[in-house]
Amino acid sequence: LRTPLTVIKEFTSILQDGLAGEINAEQGEYLGIVLNRVDDLSALVDDMSDINRLEAGLLGVRRKVCRVADIIEHVRTTLERKAALRKTKLDIALADDLPKVYCDPEKLGRVIINLTVNAFEFSEDRGEVRLSASHEPTQAQVIFAVTDHGAGIHPDSVEALFERFTQIGTVARTAVKGFGLGLNIAKELVHLNFGDIGVQSKVGQGSTFSFTVPTAEPAQLITRYLARVGAFREDAAFISLVSARVTPTLQGEAREDIEQFIQQHIRRSDLVFRTHPNVWLLVLTSNRRDVDGALRRIQEAWAEENRNRPAAPLPAVEFDTREIWALADGTREFIERFQMECDPKEASFA
Numbered sequence: 001l002r003t004p005l006t007v008i009k010e011f012t013s014i015l016q017d018g019l020a021g022e023i024n025a026e027q028g029e030y031l032g033i034v035l036n037r038v039d040d041l042s043a044l045v046d047d048m049s050d051i052n053r054l055e056a057g058l059l060g061v062r063r064k065v066c067r068v069a070d071i072i073e074h075v076r077t078t079l080e081r082k083a084a085l086r087k088t089k090l091d092i093a094l095a096d097d098l099p100k101v102y103c104d105p106e107k108l109g110r111v112i113i114n115l116t117v118n119a120f121e122f123s124e125d126r127g128e129v130r131l132s133a134s135h136e137p138t139q140a141q142v143i144f145a146v147t148d149h150g151a152g153i154h155p156d157s158v159e160a161l162f163e164r165f166t167q168i169g170t171v172a173r174t175a176v177k178g179f180g181l182g183l184n185i186a187k188e189l190v191h192l193n194f195g196d197i198g199v200q201s202k203v204g205q206g207s208t209f210s211f212t213v214p215t216a217e218p219a220q221l222i223t224r225y226l227a228r229v230g231a232f233r234e235d236a237a238f239i240s241l242v243s244a245r246v247t248p249t250l251q252g253e254a255r256e257d258i259e260q261f262i263q264q265h266i267r268r269s270d271l272v273f274r275t276h277p278n279v280w281l282l283v284l285t286s287n288r289r290d291v292d293g294a295l296r297r298i299q300e301a302w303a304e305e306n307r308n309r310p311a312a313p314l315p316a317v318e319f320d321t322r323e324i325w326a327l328a329d330g331t332r333e334f335i336e337r338f339q340m341e342c343d344p345k346e347a348s349f350a
Contacts, residue, residue: 140220
């Protein structure tokens with residue numbers, strides 16, 4: 001399904017940009033509608049694919065330290081195009097001095113698009129939708145909120161809102177009807193990033209969907225992670241701390257390539273946290289045998305990547321297993337060690 005949709009989108013974009021000949025304003029508007037419908041169909045395909053991967057526990061997540069402004073900027077064009085199609089005003093309000101967050105920016109971008117597009121659909125024409133982000137320091141998190149002034153949601157329907165194959169509201173406003181998966185997937189993606197999602201709504205006044213993302217503060221982050229690790233891996237009994245270290249002369253792009261590679265080869269129950277430009281901490285829900293096997297597989301994949309890499313090979317990475325704790329009684333010692341490793345002086349001692 002993705003292949004023909006990609007072809008449709010690319011050739012429609014060529015026509016809309018006038019690369020195949022001049023077009024008038026009306027034709028440009030129609031081509032814009034086609035592009036939006038292609039996006040809708042692509043989203044349905046992604047929803048079905050994500051549901052399958054979520055059920056199988058195979059949906060990867062690449063969490064890292066991010067700027068909120070970068071996450072918003074990445075989705076801004078899509079949101080503005082959708083707003084123009086619905087003749088809805090989009091107001092983006094980011095609080096000043098927002099801290100950095102720890103999340104998968106692509107996954108969070110999808111949640112933002114999902115909630116905002118839903119708000120467009122249920123707003124009156126020429127209405128207004130507000131996307132905001134604010135800092136909640138007491139909980140060490142950033143709150144994203146999407147507010148519309150539509151018909152609202154009846155209290156009896158709120159509880160079922162995030163269940164699969166559930167659609168709340170009146171007649172669908174778009175030519176493409178969804179599967180009732182969007183909000184359920186949004187909830188799962190938020191949970192994968194250690195956040196929570198909810199809604200406040202009043203019939204006849206509108207709704208506000210909000211979700212949280214943890215800030216990139218090591219102590220609070222690791223505490224939140226330990227509280228939720230069981231949701232990602234029910235059989236997790238041990239937790240391991242591994243250091244990954246590379247040559248100190250690496251440049252920014254090479255460091256990003258290395259971090260991306262490591263993220264691709266760990267489970268969604270694991271963490272990667274950069275403590276120094278060339279040092280990463282890996283938190284693995286594994287015992288000694290599993291850790292040794294995982295690191296061996298990463299090294300083998302590393303060698304394979306370098307054999308097939310057209311650019312300069314990735315430099316060697318030294319992995320050092322610091323210690324392994326039982327989750328039942330060793331979390332306090334683990335947190336203390338994690339905090340010590342995250343201290344810049346400790347991270348650069350070598």
